[in-house]
Amino acid sequence: MRLKHWWFTAPLRLKSILFGRRLERELDEELQFHLEHKIEEGIANGLSPKEARYAAMRAMDGLEQRKEEMRDMRRIHWLTDFLDDARYAIRSLRRTPGLTAFVVITLASGIGMTSGTFSMVDALIFRPYPVPHPSGVVTLVSTTHDSSFEDFSYREYLDIRGKTKSYSGVIANAEMEAVGFSAEPSATPRVKGGMLVSGNYFQVLGVEPRLGRGFREDEDQVPGRDAVVVLGPNFWKHEFASDPGVIGRTIRLNGTEFTVIGVAPETFPGMPIFAHPDLYMPLAMARVFATDRQKNFFEDRDDRELTIRARLNPGTTLQQAQNELTVLAKSLESDYPKVNRGRGTAVHTQFEMRTRADDVNWKFGVIFVILALAVLLVACTNVAGLLLSRARARTREIAIRLAIGAGRFRLIRLLLTESLILSSLGGLAGIAIGYGVVEWFQSKRNVIFNTDLPFSVPFQMDKRVLLASLALSALSALLCGLVPALQSTRTDLVNGLKSADVDVPGRKRLWGRNLLVVAQVSASLMLLTASFLMVRGFQNSLREGTSFAKDHLLMVTFDPRLVQYDPAQTQRFYKLLAERIRVAPRVQTEALTQNVPLGIDDFDGVAFVPDGFQMPRDRENFNSTMDTVDEGYFETMAIPILRGRGFLASDTANSPRVAIVNEQFAKHYWPTADAVGKYIRLDSRTGALVEIVGIAQTIKYQNTFERPMDFVYMPLTQHPVARMTLMLRSSGDPLSLLQSVKDVLRSLDPNLPMLHTMSYEDFYLNQAVKGPRIAMDLVGSMGVVGLLLAIAGLYGLVAYNVSRRTREIGIRIALGALSSDVLRLVMGKGLVLVGMGTMLGLVMGFGVERLMNSMLFNAGGVDILAYIIVVPSLLLVTMLAAYVPARRASRIAPTQALRYE
């Protein structure tokens, strides 16, 4: 068949497969027609009917051969052969339902774990932006000495947009923030997720609104003029019941009236992986929303709150774009030395951003994929072992097939077809398990995102994941089918025909099984080490404690920007709130803080210069994380002040500025002296002078497994912040204080929403215990599945190896070997293999451990306990697996063993 007109012949071949019977009938009829004519011709020439018939048949040169020739012609051999193989394989698999079921379950758990994990990694790393031609979209980042992935200010955005030529469009957006939304003026505002975007956002990304229109360029030029909003698809569906009449309606955002001009399409849930904004507003409306009140968003070059993305011109390389940006950054540096010193600009692809900027996702992803593949490997070796023993039991069948002329390749194909069917079944069941894993993740949404904002778990079993799972199934078919197929078709015919199951002496044919044992032991050891390490690291971090009190605390967050308070009103509100709630019944102490420890939002940073410090030439200042708190904070959270004092009511806006630093900070900058009484200057050498008045104990700030970090506290009175969280210590159930808070709030402003109202202990459990536990559960279940599979597989392999040597053992005993000799012989072999696997597993385990330690935990060094528990338990299993059949073999009477076959 020539390839060039396959499109023409393919339907014919298909026809011959689908309508085989009809074609057969037609073939008969056509030849019959010819024969009848031939016979008539013969009779006409004077032959008798019988003679005419013979003559006609002779002329055909053998009717049946001709038919066969024609059948061959229209067949596609590989396909019909495959169907035959498949039919045969299904038949033989049905004869051993137990084995088949076990193999399918084993493969399913391997493939399921992997496809579930892949759905995660795909969502976090590989899934392209939900826009047309996503590969052209790059991200720009601002770089400094301390960080390579910083945001830009509005002014910098305008510069980049105006002075670059590599892009067809440059867009900017702020982070998704809480926005007070009300459809009617009279309604109490509810919290929704809003994102400020540049006017060209939708147009540059190529997102066509589902309804109405996107922003016009001129709607993003005059600050505060165009109050327009585009709704997110889900928000439109749930808040407005997909009403098309919503276009042109007026809604209130943070108290300001906005006109709805469009609805984003379903296909565009948002650019971030997790956050799916409800509302998009133009950057020019930034004053209405949560931007830094200390700074002027439109003017201050160091108010860096914007993510910048751009669409590369076709034909422009990343390197060209980078060169252009480097030049631009240099000129910004010389134009604005105060705010841009040492600051560069870099351009990254989506993949680079997701693997470097969000490197925790990437690292978690890599670890999970390694572990899942290890489970798959164990599953595959397990199945390979089983197929191998199955194939050995079929030695005779295979020998007969070879003897009567089957090609070796043909037989390998038959055996591979069998494993392909097994792995397809396993793959289907595995995809079902994968769905389960994804569903389980989805059900944990509220634990993963401890917030009211529209965040969602992006993992899904989409086309990409399904495809990957199918590819995995095919791969595992090859993995677990090839070795047994190769080995079992290398049978020695003479011996194969003589007995049902022989082992030809020689080392060569054993490598496959030995390899399986080693691979299994090492992979499962690595899995166990990793899961052990993660669980232990997690427990360690919990046991270490957080160094502050978590119980009997109520937390309520306020954001007066949602009801349009100016900074003075905001300050007054917090002052009154604190004063009134402090005297409420059952309230022991009160605190206000910008961020709660182990909270959702990142702490702010503060740039400073320790007073009198000689700064390195190339840097303007140092950075530290910081929090803004009131004078009740340290007492309420039970954070000890080690030296100096806490904040006092006498630290007011008009008194000299003060700060409290943590012990880590103090040791870092004044390793030999007492930090109390020292000064720092904010931003630069000439900035505001702040006295360090106290040293607080170092606690866990961002998460429970962080390393100790520098930390600065500023008093609320001197560092006003709009969004604060009230923490109340109660004598009883913290939630019982809620009514008091509501009462006080009603007396101050009934319109102000209460956000994140919960007991801090619940919040903490969700954030620091249940969240990480999701990862622990996943890794733990991989470890358990891996171990169970490895035990079953090891036991099977070793036991099988021993039972095959029954005859040999019988001979040894007949010749006078003691049963202890036999035991030593049999178990020695198993132990050598396990030993090799253990060594390999240890090496891989150390590798994974280093990887995990370097990325996620500060467990530090080698976790000896993991090895002390894991290694001996695996050895024990193997010994048991070798011991049981060995004992049975050693007890067999020699006469019986020799007659074994």
Add this chain to the structure above:
Amino acid sequence: MSKPNDLVQGTLDLLLLKILALEPMHGWAISLRLKSISGDVLQVSEGSLYPALHKLEQEGWITAEWKQTENNRRAKFYSLTRLGKKQLESEAANWRRLSTAISDIIQLSEA
């Protein structure tokens, strides 16, 4: 059984295509036509006729259709496809080239 005038390899295809290019017909008619036009010089075994037809059909050069014959019997009529027409042209050209070359050689040896 040796055939005195075995067909040159591949020429049967050419003959069949040429015959079918004139008009669609069934296998029996083709075998009669083969005999009559070549005047018994070219003997095509009836046994090899049908496999050859099948091959042409699988290549997509001819297509078959069940129709009634003049005496009202069902028979499989073959006809040339567009692809078959092209094939015929190229094979005929090939043949012409080949036979010219061979007769040239023969004349050469006589001269």
